[in-house]
Amino acid sequence: MRTATATLSPPEAEPPVAVAAAQRDRALFVNFFTRELTTRYLGSVTGLAWALIHPLALLAVYHFVFTTVFRAGNFEGKSFLLFVAVALWPWLAAQEALVRATVSLAGYASLIRKVAFPHEIVVYASVGAALALQFAGYIVVLIALRAFGEPVHFEGLLIAAPLWIVLAIAVTGVSLLLSALQVFIRDVEHVLVPLLMIAMYLTPILYPLTLVPEGMRPWVAANPFGWLVGRLRDALIDGRIALQWSDAVALCVALALFFGGRWVFARLSPHFEDFL
Amino acid sequence: MTAPLLKVDDVGKDYAKVEERGGRVRLVLDLLAGRGAARVFRALDGVSFELRRGESLGVIGENGAGKSTLLKIVAGVIEPTRGSVAVGGRVGALLELGSGFHPEYTGLANIDLAAALLGLTPREIDAKRDEIIAFADIGEHIHDPIKHYSSGMVVRLGFAIATALAPDVLVTDEVLAVGDESFQKKCIAWMERYLADGGTLLLCSHGMYHVQKLCTEALWLRDGCVERYGNAADVTQAYLAFHEEKSARARDPVAASVAAAAGIYAIQSLELSPAAGIAQGQDLRLSGEVYSPDGRAPNVLVGIVRADGTPIYGVATDMDGVAPHRIATDRYAFALTLPHMDLLPGKYIVRAHALDPEGVRLFDNVERTFVVTGATREMGLVRLAHRWNDPRSTTDGDAGPR
Numbered sequence: 172m173r174t175a176t177a178t179l180s181p182p183e184a185e186p187p188v189a190v191a192a193a194q195r196d197r198a199l200f201v202n203f204f205t206r207e208l209t210t211r212y213l214g215s216v217t218g219l220a221w222a223l224i225h226p227l228a229l230l231a232v233y234h235f236v237f238t239t240v241f242r243a244g245n246f247e248g249k250s251f252l253l254f255v256a257v258a259l260w261p262w263l264a265a266q267e268a269l270v271r272a273t274v275s276l277a278g279y280a281s282l283i284r285k286v287a288f289p290h291e292i293v294v295y296a297s298v299g300a301a302l303a304l305q306f307a308g309y310i311v312v313l314i315a316l317r318a319f320g321e322p323v324h325f326e327g328l329l330i331a332a333p334l335w336i337v338l339a340i341a342v343t344g345v346s347l348l349l350s351a352l353q354v355f356i357r358d359v360e361h362v363l364v365p366l367l368m369i370a371m372y373l374t375p376i377l378y379p380l381t382l383v384p385e386g387m388r389p390w391v392a393a394n395p396f397g398w399l400v401g402r403l404r405d406a407l408i409d410g411r412i413a414l415q416w417s418d419a420v421a422l423c424v425a426l427a428l429f430f431g432g433r434w435v436f437a438r439l440s441p442h443f444e445d446f447l
Numbered sequence: 448m449t450a451p452l453l454k455v456d457d458v459g460k461d462y463a464k465v466e467e468r469g470g471r472v473r474l475v476l477d478l479l480a481g482r483g484a485a486r487v488f489r490a491l492d493g494v495s496f497e498l499r500r501g502e503s504l505g506v507i508g509e510n511g512a513g514k515s516t517l518l519k520i521v522a523g524v525i526e527p528t529r530g531s532v533a534v535g536g537r538v539g540a541l542l543e544l545g546s547g548f549h550p551e552y553t554g555l556a557n558i559d560l561a562a563a564l565l566g567l568t569p570r571e572i573d574a575k576r577d578e579i580i581a582f583a584d585i586g587e588h589i590h591d592p593i594k595h596y597s598s599g600m601v602v603r604l605g606f607a608i609a610t611a612l613a614p615d616v617l618v619t620d621e622v623l624a625v626g627d628e629s630f631q632k633k634c635i636a637w638m639e640r641y642l643a644d645g646g647t648l649l650l651c652s653h654g655m656y657h658v659q660k661l662c663t664e665a666l667w668l669r670d671g672c673v674e675r676y677g678n679a680a681d682v683t684q685a686y687l688a689f690h691e692e693k694s695a696r697a698r699d700p701v702a703a704s705v706a707a708a709a710g711i712y713a714i715q716s717l718e719l720s721p722a723a724g725i726a727q728g729q730d731l732r733l734s735g736e737v738y739s740p741d742g743r744a745p746n747v748l749v750g751i752v753r754a755d756g757t758p759i760y761g762v763a764t765d766m767d768g769v770a771p772h773r774i775a776t777d778r779y780a781f782a783l784t785l786p787h788m789d790l791l792p793g794k795y796i797v798r799a800h801a802l803d804p805e806g807v808r809l810f811d812n813v814e815r816t817f818v819v820t821g822a823t824r825e826m827g828l829v830r831l832a833h834r835w836n837d838p839r840s841t842t843d844g845d846a847g848p849r
Contacts, residue, residue, distance in 0.1 A: 195566030202563045210551060279549070286540070286547030286564050287523030355471045438479050441526045444519070445462055 196289060203279075203296030208304065226308035227315055230256060249408055253321045256312055257407050258376045258400040261335065264305030265342050265396075266367050272297040272346035273353050273360055280447040290440045291433065294350050298343045306335055313407065327406030330414075334402055337418075337425045341395075344428035347436040354439065354446050376400055395424060450535065451497040452647050453521065453616055458494045458530035459671075460516050461487035483528070490516045491671045494530070496664075498616065503648035505658030505679055507686050508668035514651045515620060517668065518542060521649060522618050537565070539614025541605050550594035554585065554604055557593055561608045575611045582633075583607035603630055610637055617641065620651040635660070655683045659824050680792075680822040688754055688794030688818065710740040712801035714747075714813040715778070719797060727821030727830070728789055734782040735813070737771055737801050744770045746802040747781045748809065754794040754816065759828055765806040789830040792821040 234252050237243050243251040275297035276283065276290065283290055317323040353359040374396045375383070383391050391397060398417065405411045463484030465471050474484055491513040498504055506514050519525045520532060522540035540547075547564060548557045558579055562572035580589055583604045585596075593601060609617065617638075638661055642648060652658050658665055658679055665682035667675040675682045717735040725731050737745050750761035764770055764781065771779035781799075800812040823830075 191566055194568075195563070198563040198566065198568070202560055206549075206552070206556075278551075281550055282547045282564075283524075285519075285522075285524060285542045288564055352475065355475050435479060438481070439475065442463065442478060444525050 196292060199288060199292050200296055200299075203292060204299050207296050207300035223308075223311055226260070226312050230312050230315060233259070250321050253316055253323065253408055254379070254404065255377060256316060257403050260305065260309045260312060261338055261399065261403065262371060262374070262376055262396065264302055264309070265338060266371075267305065268298045268301035268342050269346055269349065269367065270360075270363060271301050272342075273349040273363055276350050276354055276443065277447060283447055284444050290443055291347060291436055294346050294436070295343065297350075298339065298346050302335070302339050302342065309335075322408065324407055324410030327403075327408075327410055327412055330406035330412045331403055333418075334399060334406075334421075337421050338399060340422075341425035341428045344425070344430070344432035347429075347432035351436045351439040351443075354443050370396075374400065395421070450499075451533075452500050452535050453498040453649070454531075454533045455494060455496050455517075455521065456531050456533075458491060458517070458520060458527040458532060459489070460491040460513075460520060460525065461528045462490050464488050489671055491520070491527070491668075492529075494666075494668070494671075494673055496666055496673075496676060498647055498649065498664075500615075500647055501642070501645045502664060503642055503650065503662045505662035505665040505683075506649065506651040506668060507653070507655070507658055507665055507683065508674075512668040513671040514668055515542070516671075518618050518620055518649065518651050521616075534616065536615025537612075539565075539609045539612055539617045541609040541617070541619040548593045548601065548605065551592055553592055554583075554589040554596075557604070558608060562612070565612055567612070579604075579607045579611045582611065584630075599627060599630070606630075606634055606637075610641070614646075616647045616649060618649045655687060656824075656826075658683055678822075680824075681820075684792045684820070690755075712740065712745040712803055712810045713738045714799045714801050717797070717799045717813045717815050719815050719817055722817075724818030724820060725788065727792055727819050727823065728787050731785045731788045731817070732782065733785075733797060733799070734780070735799055736774070737779045737781065739777050739779060742776055743804045744773065744779055745804055746806045747771055748800040748802055749783055750798045750800070751785075751790075752796050752798065753828060754796060756796075757828070759790070759795070763802065763806060765802075788819070790819045791825055791828060791830060792819050792823060793828075794818050 230252075233255055237251050237255060241251075272294050275293050279290075279293045282288070283293075313323050313325070317325070349359055349363065373391065374394050375391060380388065380392060380397065380401070398421065402415075402418070402421075461484065463474050464486040465474055465484075470486075477484055494513075494517060496504065506517060508514050516525070518540070519542060520527050521534070522538055522542060523532075523534075524540070524542070547561065549560060552560060555576075558576055559569075559572060562569075562575070567575075583589070583600075583606075585600045585603055588596060588600055589604075593604075596604070609619070635657075638648065642661065648661060650658065650662060662679045664677065665675075665679040665686075666673060667682050667686050675685055715736040715738050717733065720732040720734070721729075733749060735747075737747055739745050746763050746765045748761060748763040751759045753759060771781040774780045795817055797815045797817060798812045801810045802808060803810070
């Protein structure tokens with residue numbers, strides 16, 4: 172039914188068909204995105220404040236756990252708190268985006284069953300809202316760490332911010348895949364959370380790769396998220412902002428995930444109406 | 448001749464049938480491989496029609512005939528499995544109560560959402576918002592989430608939005624069945640004005656009254672296929688006749704030879720003229736023969752019932768003091784004319800019964816169906832003589848009932 176949706180255009184302006192469709196899709200994304208932000212995150216009693224308090228509270232807990240309980244104050248001359256915070260936030264962001272996006276289509280079931288629109292916009296809005304808020308929290312945490320005297324290299328954001336975009340592309344691709352599968356196979360949602368938990372401990376987030384026994388290190392190092400974490404630490408803790416070849420590879424992997432997920436989504440989305 | 452605004456060409460839709468849990472995994476794999484589902488339910492097949500600007504089409508049919516599926520395909524909500532749909536304008540769809548509302552959004556937020564779905568800019572929707580709120584007329588509830596609305600309020604808002612956005616084609620289903628009397632009137636009035644202004648309507652309804660009132664054409668869907676497509680009056684009448692016939696129980700007339708052998712009075716033949724049926728108000732002639740086992744003149748009772756068995760009129764020879772005409776020792780003939788028969792269009796049955804000469808015992812009966820055709824929206828079974836008078840005139844003595 173692309174013909175019908177594509178020819179929807181305001182009567183007075185009559186812009187080219189593709190432009191009108193793109194304009195509409197953008198308006199829809201903005202609508203869904205702001206709705207996700209306001210209802211899911213900012214709609215609570217404490218509102219925007221909570222969005223700032225939450226990362227800071229988490230940071231305080233990590234500080235307590237790592238420096239007071241584990242007494243891992245320093246590691247290889249780096250602050251362990253900073254070492255963990257820089258890596259953990261992107262992970263939590265990805266995890267939240269994946270979990271929310273996987274079930275996002277069900278929340279729009281009444282629309283999908285009755286209105287013609289590209290269903291992927293729901294996933295984009297869901298992932299976008301989760302990542303945007305988590306990235307804002309990441310910045311807040313970095314500022315807070317610096318305020319407490321941690322050696323944060325802010326120029327590292329020149330690399331860190333694009334890395335978040337690469338992460339967003341990859342997460343969007345996986346989200347498209349999972350959300351489409353979830354419509355047909357309800358188990359996806361239940362399997363996802365424990366799987367992510369296992370994956371987190373297999374990724375060098377709470378520990379450095381150098382602590383992993385020699386024989387197992389290639390396996391752990393092969394984890395693409397481990398690569399991302401390493402690059403973020405290089406940039407924000409050590410201030411190394413030179414581009415690497417691996418950055419291009421990562422972008423290609425992320426794009427492959429995105430288009431792969433999109434392909435699956437496109438195959439399955441015509442049948443959502445019947446299964447939601 | 449203008450190009451059709453909406454062209455539905457040989458459209459079919461299959462729904463995947465999945466029974467057990469493993470079937471869903473299999474279905475996903477089938478869909479990813481581009482094979483299509485292995486087990487399907489054929490909801491629609493080979494549906495074609497065209498709608499030009501200013502035309503209105505009513506889609507009728509029983510529950511599960513594929514009406515909603517067809518409307519969803521036209522609205523672009525689902526893709527047809529086969530065939531194609533081409534739309535040359537903006538489609539406004541109002542499907543299954545409140546087209547595409549988000550239950551968590553307030554009424555106002557849903558207005559903005561609907562506008563975004565249609566690709567309107569915020570400025571365009573600002574101009575329409577007050578008009579929509581006024582038409583919906585749901586007061587302060589416009590600030591509440593839709594999930595707290597009654598079904599009537601949802602329909603009010605949905606109709607207000609769908610209409611304010613001035614669609615080229617308005618696609619709607621049973622919305623007219625919900626909402627209170629005054630809102631229904633408002634909707635009908637709006638639709639009539641919309642049609643008068645050259646709007647195009649695709650309506651799905653169980654109410655033949657609405658279809659006949661609002662639509663020029665009708666499409667009767669039966670088990671996903673087009674049973675009949677054409678003039679709204681013809682199609683709705685055929686549809687009603689089908690239902691009347693369906694609800695009538697089958698009556699097998701006693702075979703003439705069996706009746707003769709059993710020594711009972713029996714109708715031997717019954718002919719209608721014209722045979723197939725009449726136009727409303729035409730004469731209908733019946734003729735036939737009756738077998739009499741003892742040679743005495745039997746009585747003949749002729750009755751007319753609607754196809755579902757509702758009696759309309761019956762009269763016997765002895766009531767009118769006539770007798771069948773003897774044509775052989777054991778055979779009698781009868782003929783009856785019903786002049787200017789003003790039955791309303793539909794399917795009817797003529798029944799001829801053989802009675803004994805005393806007019807007491809009723810033996811067998813023979814049935815013939817016939818169709819009355821005509822274009823009218825009058826209701827009931829039969830047109831009664833009537834006259835509309837000028838209520839301002841006091842001299843008309845015929846105004847009151849006699």
